[in-house]
Amino acid sequence: xxxxxxxxxxxxxxxxxxxxxxxxxxxxxxxxxxxxxxxxxxxxxxxxxxxxxxxxxxxxxxxxxxxxxxxxxxxxxxxxxxxxxxxxxxxxxxxxxxxxxxxxxxxxxxxxxxxxxxxxxxxxxxxxxxxxxxxxxxxxxxxxxxxxxxxxxxxxxxx
Numbered sequence: 482x483x484x485x486x487x488x489x490x491x492x493x494x495x496x497x498x499x500x501x502x503x504x505x506x507x508x509x510x511x512x513x514x515x516x517x518x519x520x521x522x523x524x525x526x527x528x529x530x531x532x533x534x535x536x537x538x539x540x541x542x543x544x545x546x547x548x549x550x551x552x553x554x555x556x557x558x559x560x561x562x563x564x565x566x567x568x569x570x571x572x573x574x575x576x577x578x579x580x581x582x583x584x585x586x587x588x589x590x591x592x593x594x595x596x597x598x599x600x601x602x603x604x605x606x607x608x609x610x611x612x613x614x615x616x617x618x619x620x621x622x623x624x625x626x627x628x629x630x631x632x633x634x635x636x637x638x639x640x
Contacts, residue, residue, distance in 0.1 A: 486547070486548050486551050487551055489532055489534055489551070489553075490532060490552065490554060493530065493553070494527050494530065494532070494553055495523040495526050495527055496523050497523070498527050499527075499553070531596070532553055532554050532555055533554070533555050533557065533558055533596060534548070534557060534558070535557070535558040535559065535560045536548075536557050536558070536559050536560065536564060536586055537560035537563035537564050537567065538563070538564070539567050542564065542568075542582055542586070545557065545586055545589040546589045546592070546593075549589050549590050549592075549593040549595045550593050554595065555595060555596050556590055556595040556596025556597055557586055557589070557590055557595065557597060559586055561574060561579075561583075564579075564582060565579050568582065
């Protein structure tokens with residue numbers, strides 16, 4: 482397996498699971514007055530940090546079974562526009578090859594006991610009713626997140 486997949490965990494998790502840098506920051510009360518030790522902080526932060534990479538390339542798709550089995554990776558998102566483009570079928574979300582690719586990601590995640598949500602609900606989402614990718618447009622574009630409050634609510638409702 483390519484080293485870069487294990488680097489996701491090394492860079493995203495704190496000691497002893499990874500090598501993420503340690504610095505006093507607002508999230509850990511600047512390491513003061515945490516009500517516990519630094520090791521307690523590491524344990525809690527590691528438990529509460531989900532590392533969910535995004536499958537956007539054919540290479541990732543080919544190695545998906547190995548990627549989702551990496552300890553510390555919680556699941557996989559799919560970048561539908563990037564993946565379909567990388568597959569040579571840009572935006573063709575009903576293309577049988579694209580649907581097989583999505584199913585491959587979902588199956589790999591389920592086999593590894595990992596999270597396999599639909600992706601990018603601001604533009605395309607997986608419909609549990611139809612079992613298909615569907616277009617969804619935001620009513621109002623938020624330049625920071627790229628979505629509207631209604632699409633964020635849709636994401637929350639999906640899970």
